[in-house]
Amino acid sequence: xxxxxxxxxxxxxxxxxxxxxxxxxxxxxxxxxxxxxxxxxxxxxxxxxxxxxxxxxxxxxxxxxxxxxxxxxxxxxxxxxxxxxxxxxxxxxxxxxxxxxxxxxxxxxxxxxxxxxxxxxxxxxxxxxxxxxxxxxxxxxxxxxxxxxxxxxxxxxxxxxxxxxxxxxxxxxxxxxxxxxxxxxxxxxxxxxxxxxxxxxxxxxxxxxxxxxxxxxxxxxxxxxxxxxxxxxxxxxxxxxxxxxxxxxxxxxxxxxxxxxxxxxxxxxxxxxxxxxxxxxxxxxxxxxxxxxxxxxxxxxxxxxxxxxxxxxxxxxxxxxxxxxxxxxxxxxxxxxxxxxxxxxxxxxxxxxxxxxxxxxxxxxxxxxxxxxxxxxxxxxxxxxxxxxxxxxxxxxxxxxxxxxxxxxxxxxxxxx
Amino acid sequence: xxxxxxxxxxxxxxxxxxxxxxxxxxxxxxxxxxxxxxxxxxxxxxxxxxxxxxxxxxxxxxxxxxxxxxxxxxxxxxxxxxxxxxxxxxxxxxxxxxxxxxxxxxxxxxxxxxxxxxxxxxxxxxxxxxxxxxxxxxxxxxxxxxxxxxxxxxxxxxxxxxxxxxxxxxxxxxxxxxxxxxxxxxxxxxxxxxxxxxxxxxxxxxxxxxxxxxxxxxxxxxxxxxxxxxxxxxxxxxxxxxxxxxxxxxxxxxxxxxxxxxxxxxxxxxxxxxxxxxxxxxxxxxxxxxxxxxxxxxxxxxxxxxxxxxxxxxxxxxxxxxxxxxxxxxxxxxxxxxxxxxxxxxxxxxxxxxxxxxxxxxxxxxxxxxxxxxxxxxxxxxxxxxxxxxxxxxxxxxxxxxxxxxxxxxx
Numbered sequence: 116x117x118x119x120x121x122x123x124x125x126x127x128x129x130x131x132x133x134x135x136x137x138x139x140x141x142x143x144x145x146x147x148x149x150x151x152x153x154x155x156x157x158x159x160x161x162x163x164x165x166x167x168x169x170x171x172x173x174x175x176x177x178x179x180x181x182x183x184x185x186x187x188x189x190x191x192x193x194x195x196x197x198x199x200x201x202x203x204x205x206x207x208x209x210x211x212x213x214x215x216x217x218x219x220x221x222x223x224x225x226x227x228x229x230x231x232x233x234x235x236x237x238x239x240x241x242x243x244x245x246x247x248x249x250x251x252x253x254x255x256x257x258x259x260x261x262x263x264x265x266x267x268x269x270x271x272x273x274x275x276x277x278x279x280x281x282x283x284x285x286x287x288x289x290x291x292x293x294x295x296x297x298x299x300x301x302x303x304x305x306x307x308x309x310x311x312x313x314x315x316x317x318x319x320x321x322x323x324x325x326x327x328x329x330x331x332x333x334x335x336x337x338x339x340x341x342x343x344x345x346x347x348x349x350x351x352x353x354x355x356x357x358x359x360x361x362x363x364x365x366x367x368x369x370x371x372x373x374x375x376x377x378x379x380x381x382x383x384x385x386x387x388x389x390x391x392x393x394x395x396x397x398x399x400x401x402x403x404x405x406x407x408x409x410x411x412x413x414x415x416x417x418x419x420x421x422x423x424x425x426x427x428x429x430x431x432x433x434x435x436x437x438x439x440x441x442x443x444x445x446x447x448x449x450x451x452x453x454x455x456x457x458x459x460x461x462x463x464x465x466x467x468x469x470x471x472x473x474x475x476x477x478x479x480x481x482x483x484x485x486x487x488x489x490x491x492x493x494x495x496x497x498x499x500x501x502x503x504x505x506x507x508x509x510x511x512x513x514x515x516x517x518x519x520x521x522x523x524x525x526x527x528x529x530x531x532x
Numbered sequence: 533x534x535x536x537x538x539x540x541x542x543x544x545x546x547x548x549x550x551x552x553x554x555x556x557x558x559x560x561x562x563x564x565x566x567x568x569x570x571x572x573x574x575x576x577x578x579x580x581x582x583x584x585x586x587x588x589x590x591x592x593x594x595x596x597x598x599x600x601x602x603x604x605x606x607x608x609x610x611x612x613x614x615x616x617x618x619x620x621x622x623x624x625x626x627x628x629x630x631x632x633x634x635x636x637x638x639x640x641x642x643x644x645x646x647x648x649x650x651x652x653x654x655x656x657x658x659x660x661x662x663x664x665x666x667x668x669x670x671x672x673x674x675x676x677x678x679x680x681x682x683x684x685x686x687x688x689x690x691x692x693x694x695x696x697x698x699x700x701x702x703x704x705x706x707x708x709x710x711x712x713x714x715x716x717x718x719x720x721x722x723x724x725x726x727x728x729x730x731x732x733x734x735x736x737x738x739x740x741x742x743x744x745x746x747x748x749x750x751x752x753x754x755x756x757x758x759x760x761x762x763x764x765x766x767x768x769x770x771x772x773x774x775x776x777x778x779x780x781x782x783x784x785x786x787x788x789x790x791x792x793x794x795x796x797x798x799x800x801x802x803x804x805x806x807x808x809x810x811x812x813x814x815x816x817x818x819x820x821x822x823x824x825x826x827x828x829x830x831x832x833x834x835x836x837x838x839x840x841x842x843x844x845x846x847x848x849x850x851x852x853x854x855x856x857x858x859x860x861x862x863x864x865x866x867x868x869x870x871x872x873x874x875x876x877x878x879x880x881x882x883x884x885x886x887x888x889x890x891x892x893x894x895x896x897x898x899x900x901x902x903x904x905x906x907x908x909x910x911x912x913x914x915x916x917x918x919x920x921x922x923x924x925x926x927x928x929x930x931x932x933x934x935x936x937x938x939x940x941x942x943x
Contacts, residue, residue, distance in 0.1 A: 126721040150721055168775045170753040182752040183774045251874050261858045265770065265780065269793035270860040272868055274782060276703030277692060282789055285782040286862050287700040287769045289692045291748045299713040304899050306720035307561055311536035311904050313727045319903035327878050327898030330868060334549060334704035335598070340865035341881060341893040342597030343585035347865065352689065353680065355703035363680065364698055372698055374684040461676035465699055467762035468687030468747045469754040476672040482741055496755040501742040502718045506733035507725040
């Protein structure tokens with residue numbers, strides 16, 4: 116593991132964030148909290164709905180048993196404020212007066228109606244950075260329409276590019292990633308505004324659009340239309356493309372898949388593949404293996420444009436693909452992944468999340484992080500850091516808060532203030 | 533309008549989308565991002581240089597549409613680091629930079645003589661951010677990746693699919709985009725730390741680890757309850773597990789590859805949905821409650837799909853929007869870029885003027901700042917386009933000296 120300096124605190128230590136609890140921004144709050152920010156999660160009386168989302172501890176619903184809540188609210192403190200109550204609104208203003216960043220995904224007119232929008236709040240906290248996340252931005256009436264992660268993603272592009280060669284099957288969305296992508300831009304905005312405030316001393320309002328965030332996270336789909344006015348078409352397990360491309364997913368001997376990436380294209384890669392095929396005793400089953408040796412002895416770089424035009428080049432590259440396919444069909448996906456990577460080919464095993472989590476590489480890097488749940492008298496292993504900041508590290512400072520768990524300490528400090 | 537990050541200079545070795553996408557954000561908020569490329573290989577380490585899409589029939593190292601998109605607003609210089617003179621120029625650039633960023637395989641910077649320890653000798657408070665597939669430590673640190681490999685190994689490919697079929701995965705490099713976002717966060721976090729303490733640092737980012745953080749509660753379901761995602765009936769990517777909803781999916785419509793996403797979050801959504809559909813099956817006891825609908829979700833999806841299949845996708849969207857049910861057409865690129873006025877109204881597709889490609893639209897940023905908003909007006913740099921401008925302005929070289937260095941093959 117890349118070691119962080121002992122005793123170092125997170126880069127956002129001393130930064131206070133108020134997060135108005137809503138499902139779409141929970142991930143943004145966690146990213147800030149795990150970097151050391153004092154994130155105060157403000158919930159309405161009775162708690163935010165996702166407190167009760169599955170999956171549950173021991174599969175039994177109940178107070179503080181939601182693993183969903185546990186995951187998305189690490190390192191935060193929790194208070195209850197009823198924004199519909201005038202007295203509580205005063206308390207909220209007092210809290211904002213001590214706050215650096217307000218993170219919220221309220222319906223776009225709600226805070227204004229309550230007298231709690233940016234113009235109201237900067238009167239009590241001139242340096243406030245207010246990050247507002249809505250489906251289409253604060254100025255678009257479409258932000259008032261109901262939405263979920265699925266409809267946000269469908270509206271903004273990702274599913275069009277994801278799915279199967281067989282277009283009778285539906286396009287696919289990667290679960291939860293629509294909200295995650297919006298959160299990534301909310302965090303980038305908060306950090307950028309904090310840096311600017313550190314120089315200029317001024318806060319500001321930031322309008323984040325969830326659909327815009329996903330619209331600019333589609334790689335070739337948007338760019339190909341913007342640049343060439345062409346439309347990409349989805350394909351199984353590989354990049355959507357204007358013209359069909361070769362399949363890259365390979366079923367392995369254990370029933371799992373591997374992504375074969377870019378096939379061999381350099382002489383030393385053909386040499387290593389030839390050697391591996393022989394070690395496995397499979398060369399006799401592949402008459403085309405002779406072309407691997409030809410590829411290994413090729414002088415100078417290959418002209419990839421000659422594939423399909425030049426007989427020798429075509430045969431060599433075809434043999435490379437066939438050899439990989441044959442090997443994959445005889446070994447497990449993990450063995451295929453390791454074998455290919457050892458000869459320098461960028462191949463990946465298609466892991467389930469838990470298979471990746473248990474892999475020795477991530478364990479060795481310290482990705483499995485124990486977090487104390489004292490009231491349960493147990494330690495729970497959480498997913499770890501997305502990045503290793505050696506001088507100002509990521510850390511989970513506490514489990515997710517119970518409802519109103521920090522009312523006394525947070526409000527007490529404000530009243531003293 | 534003031535620029536939020538104008539105080540910062542980035543000595544930028546990044547490429548592809550996973551790296552270049554990171555420094556694009558910094559450039560669009562006013563940071564001076566100086567992209568450094570190898571003149572001998574014409575910058576082809578970044579495979580997007582000179583790669584499609586193209587604006588017309590012309591081809592060339594400066595004409596790649598994706599490269600232009602990911603590098604808008606950056607300066608571009610060339611340094612042949614095989615030469616001592618280029619290494620000296622790089623040292624001088626690092627001396628006046630805040631950040632060195634790269635997404636090479638592990639060990640490349642060390643081989644050039646610019647590993648973190650050396651960078652720190654040159655500039656004690658330098659911030660060095662490396663982004664590679666498996667990070668710089670651990671058993672797989674020498675392995676190679678690109679976006680789809682990161683997605684495969686980390687579990688994101690697996691969770692994106694239908695039951696009993698091979699993974700559909702992602703039809704683009706989601707983790708190149710998202711790796712870039714986290715790389716940007718890492719740079720900004722390290723800059724904030726330095727702003728407050730004066731201290732620089734190295735950030736080791738492994739794109740596969742970023743991807744592993746994106747599974748929501750699935751990994752806690754594994755560590756706490758021992759429930760794997762590889763199990764019967766899973767993955768079912770268009771359904772919702774946390775919380776469960778029914779109906780929830782993507783359904784066929786009339787027309788070529790027309791689809792619509794529909795989600796009923798709760799009983800109220802379901803009642804309004806059923807009123808719009810108005811068919812007798814909606815009243816069946818099997819569909820009366822969320823639990824009963826979840827028990828027969830396959831049959832329910834068939835019913836919903838039969839209802840949508842006879843209609844245009846925009847008609848279904850209009851009907852359900854009118855009833856306040858979450859719905860969206862699965863938008864094609866041309867529909868969301870040119871037909872949905874929301875994206876243009878947000879200013880999401882700015883036009884840059886490229887010296888060889890002409891005027892081209894690019895991805896903008898999906899945010900607006902009230903005081904220091906982003907601005908994207910300049911294109912991605914042609915190879916070595918800013919050699920003279922950067923080296924004369926920052927290092928005090930004369931124009932003739934720059935020309936001589938180009939002739940000598942240093943630049």
